[in-house]
Every structure is written in structure tokens, then in C-alpha cells.
Amino acid sequence: MAAGGSSSTGGGGLGDACKHHAQLGVCESRAKYREGRRPRAVKVGPAWAFRGPGPVNTLLLFFFPQVYTINLESRYLLIQGVPALGVMKELVEQFALYGAIEEYHALDEYPAEQFTEVYLIKFQKLQCARVAKKKMDERSFFGSLLHVCYAPEFETVQETREKLQDRRKYIAKATNQRDCFVLKKVEGPEKTVSKNSDCPWSTPGSCTTGNWDTSCFTSSHRVSQNTGYPSGNHNQSLLTLPQYDDNCAENSEYSGQSTSLTLNVQPGRCTPPTPLIQQRIVPIDNGIDRFMPRTTHLQERKRKREEGNKFSLIGTSADYTEVIIGPQLPEIPKVDMDDDSLNASATLIRNKLKEVWILKVLIFSFSNIYMMCLLSIKIETLR
């Protein structure tokens, strides 16, 4: 049933292709009144067609409908069919039009069609991922058709929890529990969240049955307390929920031309004005590394990633200005003297030695240059 080539293990590991990423065929047997504007599989929801990592033509043999639930949606989008032309920056820029991106990277191990790559993009908000998917799926990109689908198998437990919780909040708002919610909002959502936070299912004894009214616990559910939102952000996330159907992209301005790649968003709208890319800084692509073979690309990327990791370990921020040229001086092994004052003086001596060492090196190299000059002068005079 899964599309050709996709592994059968239902997305256990990260590199596995999931069954639900297989493309659905166009449904041809539906009654006249159920026909949509364009041919698609039976799926009324954010996504219509799924393509697995196989040749496209064999996939159109499947005709089966799909039901969309919150379990299938995700802030993670899997983008297949990206031509292997070193166009990651362009791809991310395209997707950033629909909302702030928290994380992105290439999935080198993910099965891909020849000459294409697979990318994973994590949006800050599910709604933005939803819009991005809708707009970018089956879109032509550098001569190839992109296939965009949700990738909930990349979520952490906490992210799954938040996703389910957001759906709870949204339904509470959209249905008859609206009044309760608005009231809480006026009071200040942060306060109410923490106040009622210890009223979960798990401790039924600790709260009265009255508190168990759905309308109340949806708005002040304890899961909100440990969501990953920064405290300032939390407020906003509650406030923006009624605009669930709003198009994120319409609320955001995009400044793709600047090298720092930041999203300028008006306050109070869909996305907070945070740097667009928090995890990786895209190197400025001057077009030199394009048209490299895929394997070279992968190696290069791996090298860059390792380099990036190294800097993050050292604690250097990505916008460091100091550039180290040439080999570093050999480290003098540090010895613990078991005493603070002794250690301090040892460091002092060590640093002094280092300075002297540098001086020596400098003098040596200068003397070399001096000798060279003398020699050349001598040669000149001999001629």
C-alpha cells in the first residue's frame, strides 16, 4: 500500500519514509456534486497529495481517500523533490514567506529520487506550517515539482503535547466555550494558567468537580504551564488563537534580501519578531558551489555542519568576527596544583611563557626575512 520504495516500518527512525507520506492518487470515482475545482484525492483538509520516494508515475495507481486529524498535522514539514542544485537558501526563503522558521536542515539519509534532496523545515507555529504546505505543495521550484507534507514523526513528546493542547484551545475558542475564555483573557491569561495549573486529570482529589467543567479546564489546562513558550510569548499565543484561520503570510513582511535573514512582523500578529533562523545561519551563496554533484554537496554540508557544531561547542556565536588563520599555538598542558594561589601564579607564568614564545617566533621569522633581504642584496651586488 505504501508508495514504491518507502520503508514499511511506519516512520520509526528519522531516516525512514513514512507510509503517510505516500502520494494519494487522484480520485476519479466520486459523484458529480463532490467534485472539487481541481482533481485531488478525497481529503478535505490541509493536504491533498502525498508522494513517497519512488518514481512518480507508479504512484498514480493508488486511489484511496484520507481523513485528516490533528495527529497527521505538524509544525514539521518534509519537502521532497528539491533539485540538488544547492538551492537550500532559496528554498528556506520561499518557505519563510509563510511564517517564522525555527529550524531547518537537509535529510541526507532520507530516500530521495535521483538528483533531488529532501529537507525538513520546522515552523514556529502550526498554522504557518499549514499555510506553507498548502501554498508550496506541488509548486514548481527550480524546474522540479515540490512535494510538501507534514512530518509529525520528527516531533518530540513535548511538541506533540503542545500540538494537542493547541487544538484543545482552538476548539474551546471556536465553540461555545468562548465566553469563559474571553473572560480569562481579560484577567490576564498568564495568571490564570498558573493558578489552575494543578488541576489535571491525574490528581482528581485536588480539585472540586465544579472545576472540572470542560470550558474551564480547556482554558487553564495545566499543560500550558510547561509549554516551550517563553513567558512573554505565551500571552501572545493565547491571543492569536482566534485568528486560527488567518493567513500567516499575509501578516508578515519578509526581508529576504538581507544577509541576516530576519522576519519583520508587526507586533501582536502571527509571529513574534524573532530572528527567522535560530539554529543555522545560511552562508551567503554566491553561486559558486552550485551544480556540484550531489555527493560532493553532501560531503560539503556534513563538513560545514561539523564545523558549525564545533563553534557552538566552543561557545562562539555565529556572528563572530575574529578569524583564526594558520595553526594555533600548541597548548601547554595545564596542571592542577591543588591550591588556588598556586594555580593563579602557574597561569601567570604560563601566559608569560606564551608571550615570550610568540616574541621568539616573531623574531625568528623577522630574522629570516632579514637574512633573505641580505642575501638578495648580496646576489644583486654579485651580479
Place this chain on the structure above:
Amino acid sequence: MELGRLEYLQALVTEFQVTDSPEAKEQVLANLANFAYDPKNYEYLRQLQVLDLFLDTLTEDNETLVEFAIGGLCNLCLDKINKDYILEANGVEPIINCLSSSNEETVMSAVTTLMYLTTPQSRQQTTALPVVECMLRFSLSASRRLSNLATVFLEDYCTPLQVEEARNLSKHTAVGIPLPKD
């Protein structure tokens, strides 16, 4: 869409009831279940008794129909009126039975539906010992989606005591509900 929303949904329900084609039945049910995602449709779906339609379909032999029906329930069960209706109609039992399906999507929808149906009154049913035991096994599943979901269920909807009890029970019995195939 030429027809109004209610008329359109009515046409779907009618087609589901009268058609003999299993394929058409699946398509229509998928349509209805997807409509159940949007709260705007809840009132119409209640009028047309689509909740009963979903609940009745849970006991069908056709796995695909069951998957779509539980998907539909998962989509609409957060609404308080819908939730009360499902609980009143003894919907928890057939939903728990979906946990033993070999279809992963069915199981996922069933777990989420059970979470969303949990209230102080229904708690005893939705987090019954066999359910907790089932979640313990799902939390070890190779499928990350399923294991995440089961972990959330255990951490947020069950007491540590319940989990401990289920853990002890599963130690003694080797047989249990099998994991979904994919």
C-alpha cells in the same frame, strides 16, 4: 459549492446510507470526517446525526471505514456538546476497541479521542487498566508518532499509581493487544 453547507452534508449522509459501493462509502465517510475537523460544521453534523453514523461505523468489518469513523470522532470530540453526546451514547467502549486495530492511523485517532474525551466523570472508563496497559506498550512502539502520543497519555491523563498498577499487571501477563502493523 453550489449547495448550501447543510444540504451538501445531507447529500453526503444520504449517499453513505444508500450506496452499495464500498468505495463510495469510504469516500463519503472520509469527506464527512474531514468536515468534522472544522468547528463551523459541528452544528450541522449534529443535526444530521453524523456522530451516530461515526459511532455505528466503528463496529464495521471494513478497516478503512473504521479508520475514517474514528478519525471523524477524533476531529469533533473536543466540542463539549459532542463530547457529552459520545459519552452518553457509550461511545468509549467501541473507541477502546479501536486500540487493538492493526491500522496505525486508527490507533492514533483512538488514543487522541480517548484523551479528549477524558472528564472527571469519564476518567474511570477512558483510563481503565487495560487502556493504560495498552498505552504502556504503545509508548515503546518503534513508531515515534505513536510512542509520543502514548507517552502524553500516560504522563498527562493517568496517575503514577495507575501506570504502576498497569506495569505490574503487564509483568505477569505476556499476552496483550498486538501493536499495529505499520
